[in-house]
Amino acid sequence: MVVCMDNPLFSLAEASARGRLAKLDGGVCVCGFRFFPMQRIGCERCGRYGDHLKTEAAEAHGTLIAAVTVRLVTDPDLPVPFTAGYVRLDSGVKITAIIDGETPAPGSPVAVAAHDAIEI
Ligand SMILES: [Zn+2]
Secondary structure, eight states: OEEEEOOTTEEEOOOBTTBOBEEEEEEEETTSOEESSOOSSOOTTTOOOGGGEEEEEEOSEEEEEEEEEEOOOSOTTSOSOEEEEEEEETTSOEEEEEEOSSOOOTTOEEEEEEESSOOO
């Protein structure tokens, strides 16, 4: 399980058998490129902007690409160490999230949950 911090970009989806999954408010361009978070500045692939970009919820499931344990941060209120993971969602969108619990091996399937605080 990977965890996204509570944020206006994330919201809890309805409880499911697999737990409280995150609803990730991403977007999609008319060219098919998907991204997260939603923005209207411009598509990273084709450069279109504005009405060419639509809101689309990103899947809360994906694959762990890599993970790193963070032991030093500049924010004294952020407890360390914690492990951050780079995840490719099933829709193709890539996100960075905190890993909750044991760190799975790269290539493992993961679910993304929303949290109201980092619990490390
Ligand atoms: Zn595009």
